[in-house]
Amino acid sequence: MGLSTLDIAIVVAYLAGIFVLAQWVSREKGGHQKDAKDYFLASKSLPWWAIGASLIAANISAEQIIGMSGSGYAIGLAIASYEWMAAITLLIVGKFFLPIFLRNGIYTMPQFLEERYGTKIRTLMAVFWLGLYVFVNLTSILWLGSLAVAQITGMDQMLALALLGIFALVYQLYGGLKAVALTDIVQVSLLVLGGLLVSALTLSKIGDGAGIVAGFSKLWQAHPEHFHMILSKDSPFYKDLPGLSVLIGGMWIMNVSYWGFNQYIIQRALAAKDIKEAQKGVVFAAFLKLLMPVIVVLPGIAAVVLAKDLPRPDQAYPTMMTILPSGILGLVFAALVAAIVASLASKINSVATIFTLDFYAKQHKNHDETKLVRVGRIAATVSLILAILTARPLLGSFDQGFQYIQEYTGFFTPGIVVIFVLGLFWKRANEAGALAAAIGSFALSVALKLAWPSLPFMDRVGLVFLLALVLAIVVSLASKASGVSDRIKTGDVSYATSPSFNIASIAVVAILCALYASFW
Numbered sequence: 105m106g107l108s109t110l111d112i113a114i115v116v117a118y119l120a121g122i123f124v125l126a127q128w129v130s131r132e133k134g135g136h137q138k139d140a141k142d143y144f145l146a147s148k149s150l151p152w153w154a155i156g157a158s159l160i161a162a163n164i165s166a167e168q169i170i171g172m173s174g175s176g177y178a179i180g181l182a183i184a185s186y187e188w189m190a191a192i193t194l195l196i197v198g199k200f201f202l203p204i205f206l207r208n209g210i211y212t213m214p215q216f217l218e219e220r221y222g223t224k225i226r227t228l229m230a231v232f233w234l235g236l237y238v239f240v241n242l243t244s245i246l247w248l249g250s251l252a253v254a255q256i257t258g259m260d261q262m263l264a265l266a267l268l269g270i271f272a273l274v275y276q277l278y279g280g281l282k283a284v285a286l287t288d289i290v291q292v293s294l295l296v297l298g299g300l301l302v303s304a305l306t307l308s309k310i311g312d313g314a315g316i317v318a319g320f321s322k323l324w325q326a327h328p329e330h331f332h333m334i335l336s337k338d339s340p341f342y343k344d345l346p347g348l349s350v351l352i353g354g355m356w357i358m359n360v361s362y363w364g365f366n367q368y369i370i371q372r373a374l375a376a377k378d379i380k381e382a383q384k385g386v387v388f389a390a391f392l393k394l395l396m397p398v399i400v401v402l403p404g405i406a407a408v409v410l411a412k413d414l415p416r417p418d419q420a421y422p423t424m425m426t427i428l429p430s431g432i433l434g435l436v437f438a439a440l441v442a443a444i445v446a447s448l449a450s451k452i453n454s455v456a457t458i459f460t461l462d463f464y465a466k467q468h469k470n471h472d473e474t475k476l477v478r479v480g481r482i483a484a485t486v487s488l489i490l491a492i493l494t495a496r497p498l499l500g501s502f503d504q505g506f507q508y509i510q511e512y513t514g515f516f517t518p519g520i521v522v523i524f525v526l527g528l529f530w531k532r533a534n535e536a537g538a539l540a541a542a543i544g545s546f547a548l549s550v551a552l553k554l555a556w557p558s559l560p561f562m563d564r565v566g567l568v569f570l571l572a573l574v575l576a577i578v579v580s581l582a583s584k585a586s587g588v589s590d591r592i593k594t595g596d597v598s599y600a601t602s603p604s605f606n607i608a609s610i611a612v613v614a615i616l617c618a619l620y621a622s623f624w
Contacts, residue, residue, distance in 0.1 A: 130279020155385025176404025298439025519545025
């Protein structure tokens with residue numbers, strides 16, 4: 105379709121502005137050189153609004169906007185459970201997980217594992233996370249993002265892929281997490297505005313002059329099967345979202361792992377000034393999550409009416425953008441690029457953080473701080489190059505990129521949740537039990553997938569979690585306790601939260617109950 109001159113000017117202005125802003129907010133005072141704390145944890149000074157916005161910006165990217173719109177086109181509103189249930193998960197993380205992490209001065213998730221269990225589990229999981237971030241997260245964002253850019257601009261997809269990756273790398277390479285987090289309020293504002301414009305204009309088109317509400321009503325009446333949150337067993341997509349398991353089964357495991365123990369997510373909260381600021385940030389993010397399906401799912405459902413018989417579901421969102429007028433298209437396209445760049449930058453920074461602090465710094469005890477920052481920048485660059493080279497081979501054949509991500513992270517997710525939950529709340533858990541859960545999670549997932557291929561992957565995640573939990577408990581009880589290797593302090597941790605946090609949490613739960621009641 106191509107962009108008009110006005111659209112191109114808007115996009116270029118955004119790219120230039122966000123680059124300049126990132127360098128400005130991450131500058132250091134005269135005479136001060138960036139150290140590891142500055143680069144990887146934004147000097148432990150992030151305010152609540154930056155934490156909340158950055159959590160969403162790190163999360164909402166091409167795999168959400170393009171991938172979830174594609175799933176909305178194919179499956180319907182049921183895919184929104186990933187977003188809405190995440191809101192409750194964020195509240196759990198803020199109340200029960202963050203107090204322990206911040207009390208113990210945790211920088212990375214592998215660091216927590218070493219201080220709680222020992223070095224073996226730290227190394228194993230650090231290797232896993234590096235592989236996941238580079239070959240699943242970075243590749244999926246690059247592939248789906250470049251797919252949209254190519255479809256909208258007519259640019260060669262691999263060129264678009266490389267340009268997106270290089271810009272994301274360069275804009276955060278100097279400033280690190282501070283450059284990412286303190287610009288994310290701009291990124292999220294643009295993302296929300298652009299997404300709401302797409303939804304409003306597509307519904308207006310369906311309403312054929314009668315307005316947005318009329319368009320939504322017409323869409324619901326035309327395709328009521330796309331507005332069920334809980335799929336029945338006769339749905340062709342039951343295997344992706346298996347009925348009540350969405351509410352009481354494996355999705356909880358997926359969400360707790362992602363929002364509670366995922367480095368590029370939790371890193372924002374670890375960089376908070378204090379626990380109160382971190383908790384205000386996650387509440388802000390929880391409210392934003394309630395809005396996300398309007399932005400990332402509804403355009404895909406609208407495409408069922410406006411663009412029937414698309415060759416691939418993941419083309420739904422870019423196709424909806426083609427109906428936008430000049431100027432608005434440039435703004436929405438800039439919002440899409442903002443989401444892609446923000447999420448890419450977050451993951452690149454987390455790869456650099458884990459590699460530098462959990463591998464390099466452990467091997468080079470007498471390192472200086474400036475060298476750690478330099479190593480982090482090199483790691484960031486290498487991770488991006490690897491992702492660019494492997495994106496097409498890994499994702500080129502998938503129709504729904506979002507489902508690819510969930511399916512393959514689901515092999516490891518149950519073990520991760522077992523390891524961390526026991527590590528946080530059961531002192532008898534030890535490294536032997538943690539290793540058994542980590543290895544057992546993968547082995548059991550593969551075995552169940554081969555032996556029971558008809559089992560929905562979300563049900564498999566829930567079943568493997570229970571099996572890995574039993575395995576970890578049995579092995580821990582049958583082996584020596586952690587003893588002095590457990591350096592995580594929980595005895596003096598307070599889980600009390602402020603009245604504002606409690607009121608906001610009740611509001612989030614009430615809104616969710618109303619939504620599920622409306623779209624059951």
